[in-house]
Amino acid sequence: xxxxxxxxxxxxxxxxxxxxxxxxxxxxxxxxxxxxxxxxxxxxxxxxxxxxxxxxxxxxxxxxxxxxxxxxxxxxxxxxxxxxxxxxxxxxxxxxxxxxxxxxxxxxxxxxxxxxxxxxxxxxxxxxxxxxxxxxxxxxxxxxxxxxxxxxxxxxxxxxxxxxxxxxxxxxxxxxxxxxxxxxxxxxxxxxxxxxxxxxxxxxxxxxxxxxxxxxxxxxxxxxxxxxxxxxxxxxxxxxxxxxxxxxxxxxxxxxxxxxxxxxx
Amino acid sequence: xxxxxxxxxxxxxxxxxxxxxxxxxxxxxxxxxxxxxxxxxxxxxxxxxxxxxxxxxxxxxxxxxxxxxxxxxxxxxxxxxxxxxxxxxxxxxxxxxxxxxxxxxxxxxxxxxxxxxxxxxxxxxxxxxxxxxxxxxxxxxxxxxxxxxxxxxxxxxxxxxxxxxxxxxxxxxxxxxxxxxxxxxxxxxxxxxxxxxxxxxxxxxxxxxxxxxxxxxxxxxxxxxxxxxxxxxxxxxxxxxxxxxxxxxxxxxxxxxxxxxxxxxxxxxxxxxxxxxxxxxxxxxxxxxxxxxxxxxxxxxxxxxxxxxxxxxxxxxxxxxxxxxxxxxxxxxxxxxxxxxxxxxxxxx
Numbered sequence: 001x002x003x004x005x006x007x008x009x010x011x012x013x014x015x016x017x018x019x020x021x022x023x024x025x026x027x028x029x030x031x032x033x034x035x036x037x038x039x040x041x042x043x044x045x046x047x048x049x050x051x052x053x054x055x056x057x058x059x060x061x062x063x064x065x066x067x068x069x070x071x072x073x074x075x076x077x078x079x080x081x082x083x084x085x086x087x088x089x090x091x092x093x094x095x096x097x098x099x100x101x102x103x104x105x106x107x108x109x110x111x112x113x114x115x116x117x118x119x120x121x122x123x124x125x126x127x128x129x130x131x132x133x134x135x136x137x138x139x140x141x142x143x144x145x146x147x148x149x150x151x152x153x154x155x156x157x158x159x160x161x162x163x164x165x166x167x168x169x170x171x172x173x174x175x176x177x178x179x180x181x182x183x184x185x186x187x188x189x190x191x192x193x194x195x196x197x198x199x200x201x202x203x204x205x206x207x208x209x210x211x212x213x214x215x216x217x218x219x220x221x222x223x224x225x226x227x228x229x230x231x232x233x234x235x236x237x238x239x240x241x242x243x244x245x246x247x248x249x250x251x252x253x254x255x256x257x258x259x260x261x262x263x264x265x
Numbered sequence: 266x267x268x269x270x271x272x273x274x275x276x277x278x279x280x281x282x283x284x285x286x287x288x289x290x291x292x293x294x295x296x297x298x299x300x301x302x303x304x305x306x307x308x309x310x311x312x313x314x315x316x317x318x319x320x321x322x323x324x325x326x327x328x329x330x331x332x333x334x335x336x337x338x339x340x341x342x343x344x345x346x347x348x349x350x351x352x353x354x355x356x357x358x359x360x361x362x363x364x365x366x367x368x369x370x371x372x373x374x375x376x377x378x379x380x381x382x383x384x385x386x387x388x389x390x391x392x393x394x395x396x397x398x399x400x401x402x403x404x405x406x407x408x409x410x411x412x413x414x415x416x417x418x419x420x421x422x423x424x425x426x427x428x429x430x431x432x433x434x435x436x437x438x439x440x441x442x443x444x445x446x447x448x449x450x451x452x453x454x455x456x457x458x459x460x461x462x463x464x465x466x467x468x469x470x471x472x473x474x475x476x477x478x479x480x481x482x483x484x485x486x487x488x489x490x491x492x493x494x495x496x497x498x499x500x501x502x503x504x505x506x507x508x509x510x511x512x513x514x515x516x517x518x519x520x521x522x523x524x525x526x527x528x529x530x531x532x533x534x535x536x537x538x539x540x541x542x543x544x545x546x547x548x549x550x551x552x553x554x555x556x557x558x559x560x561x562x563x564x565x566x567x568x569x570x571x572x573x574x575x576x577x578x579x580x581x582x583x584x585x586x587x588x589x590x591x592x593x594x595x596x597x598x599x600x601x602x603x604x605x606x607x608x609x610x611x612x613x614x
Contacts, residue, residue: 162350165317166408168337169344170364170415180363184354 025239032232044233053219054234061208061216064132065201068139069194072147075140077190080151081182084160091152098148101141106206113138114210131211138207143197150196154189158182188249195245203238266329268293268451269314269419274323276309276475283309285475287323291468294449296442298462301472302498307455308423310472314453315421316340327418343412347424349404351396357407358383358392364415382410385444402433409441413448420445420452426461438465459499463487471495493614496541503547503583504614505540509533517613520579524556527609539614544573544586546610549596551603556611558583559603562596576602 035043048054083091101109117134118125124134160182167177183190208215220238224231267290274287284306291297299307312318314325316337325332332340351360361382365375383389386406396404405425412420422441426434442465445452456462462469463483471478471486471494479491490496493504507517512530516523517540524540532538551557560578567589574585574596585604587593596602 158353159348159350162346162348163352165315165337165344166346166350166352166411167363168317169315169340169342169412169421171338171341171367173338176367181352181354185352187354 028232028235032229032236035229044229045237048223048230048233048237053214054216054223057214057216057219058202060214061202061204062198064136064139064215065198067136068143068201069197071136071140072143072197073190073194076144076147076151076193077183077186078178080148080155081160081178084152084155085164094148095152098145101145106142107210109141110138110207110210113207125211128213131213135207135211135213135215138211139197139201139204142204142207143193143200146196146200147193150189150193151186154186155182157189158185192249195249199242199245202241266326267291268295268328269453270324270326271310271314272324272326274310274313274325275321276306276313276318277321282475284313284320287475287477289470289477289480291451291453293451296445296452296454296465296467298454298456298466298469299472300456300459300462300469300499301478302457305472306475307457307470307472311421311423311453311455314419315342315344341415341418343415343417343420345405345408345412345420345422345425347427349396349401349408349428351404351408351411353396355395356392357388357394357396357399360396360407361411361414363411368415378414382414385413385447386410386440400433401429402437405429405437406440409444413444413450418451420450422452422454424455424457426456426458434461441465463499471498473498489612490541493539493541496614501544501584501586503540503542503544505542505578505581505583507538507540507613509536509538515608515613519558519581522558522579524558524611525608526611526613527607528612530613532613540611541614542606542611544584547583547585547604547606549574549585549587549594549602550605552605555605555607557603557605559601562598562600562602565595565598574602576604578604 032044033040033042035041035047083094113134114125116122124130163181163185164177167181172180202216203220204215205217205221207213209218209221220231220234223234269289269291271287271289274284275282276284287306287310289297299310301307309318313320316332316335316339320333323333327340327342352363355363358379361379362375365378370378379392380389383392386409388403388406388410391399391403391407396407399407408425409422425441426437429437438461441454454462454465463486466483468480469483469486470480473494479486479495481489486495486499490499490502496502497504505519507519507524509530509532510516510518510523512532512534515526515528515530517526517530517538518524519540526540530538558576558578560576560583562574563577563582564575566573566575570589572587572589572593572595574587576583576585583604
C-alpha cells in the first residue's frame with residue numbers, strides 16, 4: 001500500500017511539472033495562431049518567414065553561429081585535451097575561468113569590447129568585417145562555459161592518456177591523434193557543445209545590438225515592440241529550433257564507444 | 266653492443282628518484298621481464314624505452330642508434346597497455362590497421378597484414394567487431410596484434426594481464442610467449458607477478474626502489490638470489506637469524522642447533538647473519554650427514570597441490586612445502602617435528 005501511495009505522489013508532481021512547462025507554451029502557441037480573427041491560422045508564421053529582414057538576420061546569426069562553433073572547437077578541443085594530458089592540476093583554475101561569462105554581465109562585457117577594440121591600435125568597429133571578427137570573438141567567449149564543459153565531460157569518459165600513448169606508439173603525430181583518435185570519441189560531447197553554442201548565438205541580443213550588426217536577437221526585440229502575434233510565432237520557432245538541436249545531441253550522443261561491454265573479462 | 270641497450274639511466278620526478286643507475290642490454294629476440302613491487306620504477310623504465318618519458322640522464326640505444334631523445338612516434342616500438350587502450354570508435358580490423366595507415370602503407374598490404382595478425386591471435390572472425398563487443402582477454406589480444414602489425418623493433422608490454430582473471434591470464438601468458446617466439450621479437454615485459462616473469466622470460470630484471478637488484482635467468486633469480494630483497498620477493502623463503510660458529514667450515518648456529526651452509530662464510534665467528542632456505546628444499550624427518558632442525562608445528566595450510574607446514578624452530582618460523590598426496594602423513598599442530606635439508610640447499614645473506 002505504501003508503495004502505491006508513493007507512486008501517486010510522484011505522479012501528482014510529474015503532472016504539476018508538465019503543466020508548469022506546457023501551459024505557458026500552449027498559451028504562446030495558441031496566441032501565435034490567432035492572428036486572423038475568429039479562426040486558427042499560420043498567418044503569423046507566414047508573416048515572420050516572409051519578412052526579408054527576418055531571413056537576413058537569421059542568415060547572419062546562423063553564419064555567425066557556425067563560425068563561432070568552428071572557432072570554439074578549434075580553440076577548446078586542443079586546449080582541453082592538453083589540460084587533461086599535460087596539466088590536469090590546472091583544470092580547477094580553468095574551470096573557474098570558464099564560468100566568468102556567467103558572472104560578468106554581457107552588457108559590461110560588450111562595453112569592455114567596444115572601449116578596448118574600437119580605438120587605436122585596433123579600430124575593429126570601423127568596418128562591418130572587422131566588427132564581425134569582434135562579435136565572433138565575443139560569441140566564442142559567451143559560449144565558452146558550454147563548449148568547455150561539454151568537451152571536458154567528454155574527455156573524462158575516455159582514457160585520454162592511454163589512447164594518446166597507443167596512437168603515439170603506432171606512429172601518430174599530435175594532429176593525427178587529435179583528429180583520428182580523440183575527436184571521433186568525443187563526437188557526442190563536441191556536437192552537444194556546438195549545438196548549444198549555435199543556439200546561444202542565434203538568440204543573443206546584446207552583442208548584436210551594441211555592435212550594431214543585423215543579428216536575429218535585436219530583430220526579434222524590434223518585432224516584439226512593433227507587433228503582437230509575430231513575436232509569439234518567433235518564440236515558437238525558436239523553441240522548435242532548440243528542440244531540434246536537443247534531439248540531434250541525443251542522436252549523436254548514442255556513440256558506439258559509450259555502449260557497455262557485452263561480454264566478461 | 267646489445268640490440269637494446271640502456272646505459273646509466275636515471276629518472277627523477279619532483280622530489281622522487283624513480284630510476285637510478287639502470288643498466289641493461291637485451292639481445293635481439295630476447296624476452297626480458299621487469300619484475301618488482303609497485304613504485305619500484307619498472308613502468309617508468311619501460312616508458313623511457315617507449316619514449317613517453319625522457320631520462321634525466323643516461324642513454325638508450327636500439328640497434329646501435331641513439332634513441333634517448335627520439336619522440337615515441339618515431340621509434341617504431343610497439344606497446345601494449347594494461348588498460349588495452351583500443352580505439353573505441355574503430356573496429357578490431359581498423360584498430361590493427363591503424364599504425365599501417367599512419368605509415369601510409371598500400372591498402373592491399375594493410376588488408377593482408379590485418380588478416381595475418383587476426384590469424385596470429387586466432388580471432389579471424391572478429392575483424393568487424395568493436396572493442397566494446399569483446400571480452401577483456403580478446404581486447405588484449407587485439408591490442409597485441411595492433412602493436413605487432415607495424416612490425417616494431419621492440420615490443421613493450423606494461424602489465425598486460427593485470428586486469429584479467431586468473432584463467433584467462435594463464436592462457437594469454439602462453440599465447441604471448443608463443444607469438445614472441447614465433448616472431449622472434451625483442452620484448453620487454455613489466456609485471457609484479459613473479460610467476461609470470463619466471464615462466465615467460467629469458468631473463469628477469471628484479472627491481473627495487475628504482476634500481477635493478479639482480480638481472481639473470483629465471484633459474485638464477487630463483488635459485489641464486491643475490492640480495493635479501495630478491496630472495497624474499499621471488500618465491501617463498503625462510504630467512505633465519507643465525508650466528509657464525511666456524512667460518513672455515515661454514516658452520517652456523519640457530520639457538521642450540523647447528524647448520525652447515527654450503528659455502529665459506531665471509532663474516533667473522535660470532536657475527537650474526539641470515540640463513541636462507543626455500544620451503545620446497547626442506548623435507549620432513551631426520552637424515553644423517555644433513556642439516557636437521559627440530560621444532561614445534563605451528564600451522565598446517567592446504568594450498569591445493571602443496572601442503573605448507575610452519576614449524577617454530579628456536580622462536581623462528583620455518584616453512585616446509587610438501588607435495589600433496591592422498592597418503593601424505595600430515596603432522597599435528599603442536600607436535601615435535603624435524604625438517605632436514607642438504608647443505609647446498611641453503612646459503613647465507
